Amino acid sequence: MNLDAIxxxxxxxxxxxxxxxELLLISLLIGLLIAVPLGVLRTLPIKWLSRTVWVYTYVxxxxxxxxxxxxxxxxxxxxxxxxxxxxxxxxxxxxxCACLTFVLNTGAYTTEIVAGAIRxxxxxxxxxxxxxxxxxxxxxxxxxxxxxxxxALPAYSNEAIFMLHGTALASVVTIMDVTGIARDINATYYxxxxxxxxxxxxxxxxxxVLVGLFHQAEKRxxxxxxxx
Amino acid sequence: xxxxxxxxxxxxxxxxxxxTAGAASAQAPDWKKIRIGVEGAYPPFSEVGADGKLxxxxxxxxxxxxxxxxxxxxxxxxxxxxxxxALQARKVDAIIASVSITDERKKVIAFSNPYYNTPARxxxxxxxxxxxxxxxxxxxxxxxxxxxxxxxxxxxxxxQSEIVRYATQDQAFLDLKSGRVDLTLADLVAADVGxxxxxxxxxxxxxxxxxxxxxxxGVGSGVGMxxxxxxTLGKKFNDAIAAVKANGTFKKLNDKYFEYDIxxx
Amino acid sequence: MILHGxxxxxxxxxxxxxxxxxxxxxxxxxxxxxxxxxxxxxxxxAKGIATVYTTLIRGVPDLVLMLLIFFGGQVAVNAIALQxxxxxxxxxxxxxxxxxxxxxxxxxxxxxxxxxAFLAVPPGQREAGLAFGMSxxxxxxxxxxxxxxxxxxxxxxxxxxxxxxxxxxxxxIGLHDLMTRGSQAAGNTREPFVFYxxxxxxxLIFTSVSELVFDQLQKRLSVGVRRHSL
Numbered sequence: 001m002n003l004d005a006i007x008x009x010x011x012x013x014x015x016x017x018x019x020x021x022e023l024l025l026i027s028l029l030i031g032l033l034i035a036v037p038l039g040v041l042r043t044l045p046i047k048w049l050s051r052t053v054w055v056y057t058y059v060x061x062x063x064x065x066x067x068x069x070x071x072x073x074x075x076x077x078x079x080x081x082x083x084x085x086x087x088x089x090x091x092x093x094x095x096x097c098a099c100l101t102f103v104l105n106t107g108a109y110t111t112e113i114v115a116g117a118i119r120x121x122x123x124x125x126x127x128x129x130x131x132x133x134x135x136x137x138x139x140x141x142x143x144x145x146x147x148x149x150x151x152a153l154p155a156y157s158n159e160a161i162f163m164l165h166g167t168a169l170a171s172v173v174t175i176m177d178v179t180g181i182a183r184d185i186n187a188t189y190y191x192x193x194x195x196x197x198x199x200x201x202x203x204x205x206x207x208x209v210l211v212g213l214f215h216q217a218e219k220r221x222x223x224x225x226x227x228x
Numbered sequence: 229x230x231x232x233x234x235x236x237x238x239x240x241x242x243x244x245x246x247x248t249a250g251a252a253s254a255q256a257p258d259w260k261k262i263r264i265g266v267e268g269a270y271p272p273f274s275e276v277g278a279d280g281k282l283x284x285x286x287x288x289x290x291x292x293x294x295x296x297x298x299x300x301x302x303x304x305x306x307x308x309x310x311x312x313x314a315l316q317a318r319k320v321d322a323i324i325a326s327v328s329i330t331d332e333r334k335k336v337i338a339f340s341n342p343y344y345n346t347p348a349r350x351x352x353x354x355x356x357x358x359x360x361x362x363x364x365x366x367x368x369x370x371x372x373x374x375x376x377x378x379x380x381x382x383x384x385x386x387x388q389s390e391i392v393r394y395a396t397q398d399q400a401f402l403d404l405k406s407g408r409v410d411l412t413l414a415d416l417v418a419a420d421v422g423x424x425x426x427x428x429x430x431x432x433x434x435x436x437x438x439x440x441x442x443x444x445x446g447v448g449s450g451v452g453m454x455x456x457x458x459x460t461l462g463k464k465f466n467d468a469i470a471a472v473k474a475n476g477t478f479k480k481l482n483d484k485y486f487e488y489d490i491x492x493x
Numbered sequence: 494m495i496l497h498g499x500x501x502x503x504x505x506x507x508x509x510x511x512x513x514x515x516x517x518x519x520x521x522x523x524x525x526x527x528x529x530x531x532x533x534x535x536x537x538x539a540k541g542i543a544t545v546y547t548t549l550i551r552g553v554p555d556l557v558l559m560l561l562i563f564f565g566g567q568v569a570v571n572a573i574a575l576q577x578x579x580x581x582x583x584x585x586x587x588x589x590x591x592x593x594x595x596x597x598x599x600x601x602x603x604x605x606x607x608x609x610a611f612l613a614v615p616p617g618q619r620e621a622g623l624a625f626g627m628s629x630x631x632x633x634x635x636x637x638x639x640x641x642x643x644x645x646x647x648x649x650x651x652x653x654x655x656x657x658x659x660x661x662x663x664x665x666i667g668l669h670d671l672m673t674r675g676s677q678a679a680g681n682t683r684e685p686f687v688f689y690x691x692x693x694x695x696x697l698i699f700t701s702v703s704e705l706v707f708d709q710l711q712k713r714l715s716v717g718v719r720r721h722s723l
Contacts, residue, residue: 059697061654061700062654062696062697062701063658063693063696063697063700064658064659064660064661064662064696066661066662066664066672067661067672067675067689067692067693067696068693070685070689071685071686071689071690071693074399074402074403074679074685074689075685075689075690076686077402077403077406077408077685078402078405078406078683078684078685078686079686082406083407088407092406092407092408094392094408161551164554165553165554165556166554167554168554168555168556168557169662171556172395174392174393174394174403176393178557179554179556179557179560180393182560183309183374183560184393186309186313186564187309187374187375187379188375188380190312190313190316190336192313192560192561193561193564193569196560196561196564197561199561200557200558200561203552203553203554203557204549204552204553207552207553208552268677269677269680275677276677276681277681278497278498278502279501279502280501280502280505280669280674310563310564313564317564317570396680398680398681398683399680401683402680402683402685405683426683427683
């Protein structure tokens with residue numbers, strides 16, 4: 001067990017962990033921001049709106065994130081018009097491409113989670129709100145969303161953990177996150193076991209932190225739904 | 229009691245299966261069957277054609293060497309940074325994948341005599357002007373393939389530049405073309421035949437000096453193998469390399485792929 | 494031709510991907526059932542091992558696990574073999590390595606899916622079976638398992654969809670699946686967009702067909718179960 005190389009490179013692992021955390025935070029925050037309105041649209045009785053959102057979630061949940069990443073990073077980058085366009089400064093950055101892929105991906109899954117939570121609401125609540133004369137917008141703001149988002153918490157916590165694991169793919173497009181650092185160390189010192197176990201330990205620690213955070217969130221917001 | 233017997237029998241069966249699996253694929257120490265690791269993503273040395281088959285200079289050379297050694301060879305394709313670990317894990321017995329012989333690598337594996345030697349050069353847009361000192365390339369993005377001598381050289385020499393690492397050299401060329409990196413440091417021949425001479429390489433050219441510092445770039449590419457096998461397999465490969473050079477097979481393959489002589493002196 | 498003649502290669506890769514996915518799923522289901530039974534059993538050791546298994550696997554990314562099991566595992570297998578006096582190397586076939594890795598990973602997720610499914614079967618069913626004089630094995634086989642399976646279906650279908658997409662990562666350990674073939678074609682022709690789009694479409698077909706099949710299965714297994722309407 002050659003642990004010297006690992007100890008020597010520990011600071012690099014820490015920088016990698018920071019990169020991973022940044023990627024995760026950006027993806028989850030922006031993903032959630034787009035998913036809530038899209039989730040609502042998905043459940044509206046307006047067929048064409050619901051269908052359009054469905055196409056988005058269908059495509060992004062039906063294909064591997066690795067393929068999506070390659071399509072956005074290498075695929076789009078191959079076109080001359082893209083390289084000349086005003087968007088190029090954004091798309092030429094591996095960071096932007098990775099974040100875009102992650103946001104679109106987690107956005108799709110979270111949209112379905114939110115939509116599912118809204119559909120799972122007791123019919124009586126919606127009826128009561130309508131009979132009180134609430135407009136759709138007021139009903140959404142005061143009844144549907146608060147309740148649905150709480151119900152969505154356990155499923156969303158799973159999605160957040162999947163996303164943490166997903167950030168490991170950033171290493172495939174040159175980003176030096178935890179996995180990227182581990183692969184580099186493996187390539188330099190030929191110590192796969194040590195390099196990847198250290199990476200696994202980092203992810204494990206981060207998963208525990210995430211799980212802990214969601215546990216706290218559930219304790220705060222899901223109390224009414226828990227059995228006494 | 230029945231359940232325990234069942235479990236015991238299942239365990240025994242599993243062990244037997246494992247043992248036979250091991251025995252069935254036992255490697256004869258006289259090297260009649262050799263598994264050779266290749267990359268398959270480094271034209272023109274080794275690539276995968278549209279038909280899914282491996283082709284390239286090193287592929288042909290591997291088969292030629294095996295013919296000389298009168299051994300049955302199986303080529304196993306593996307990502308470049310996984311070749312040496314695969315060798316250590318005994319997944320393959322030898323590596324023929326443009327692996328340069330360097331002191332760093334000699335600490336972990338053994339090599340045959342070199343079979344080819346070419347320097348490294350930067351590739352960039354034809355009209356780009358660079359100052360090739362470490363300070364001159366400050367802030368520039370240099371694309372390299374992970375786990376190569378080019379990566380090590382670039383990372384240690386051009387400390388003020390941003391080194392971007394790719395799994396394959398092809399990906400580095402893709403990003404060079406799209407402008408994500410300013411230069412890429414790679415083997416002269418791989419860059420020439422694999423990129424510059426292809427339609428994708430229009431508008432790009434070699435820039436800067438030729439690098440062949442032995443400390444980083446070694447004395448050429450050799451066949452990699454486990455240290456324990458150096459005396460036996462290593463000798464066989466060395467004899468075979470000398471033989472193909474002597475009987476003109478090497479020259480034939482060289483001329484088939486390259487305009488210049490790439491053999492190691 | 495848009496695909497430059499690489500279509501046969503892509504289709505070959507697709508078949509391999511399907512093969513890996515189906516084999517892994519079958520193995521993962523076995524592991525999942527064993528894990529769920531261990532977690533629900535009275536034996537603390539079994540429970541402990543199963544808990545460690547599911548916690549570790551679900552706490553680490555697929556990519557890292559695959560790299561670890563592939564690179565590290567091979568070194569380990571052969572080191573152990575050498576220790577035991579087995580001089581020759583144990584040849585781990587890449588297909589087997591890929592299948593075992595994926596099955597190992599998803600066995601952990603399926604353990605949780607099956608555990609939830611077992612818990613969803615009303616305990617009264619088992620009691621009634623025992624009251625009728627059936628042996629515990631008969632109760633398990635005739636009463637619990639069939640009902641459990643229906644509850645497990647959503648979890649199974651979700652994990653199957655995730656598994657199929659995870660096989661894309663297997664390209665990292667050198668299995669010539671659909672993703673590897675696509676990458677090779679993209680690298681050789683310098684047209685990544687076309688090929689990754691083709692790869693994405695093939696995966697989309699796989700997932701769509703899978704969803705249809707699972708929908709049918711759900712309908713068949715839910716015959717006689719009353720559904721509530723909103």
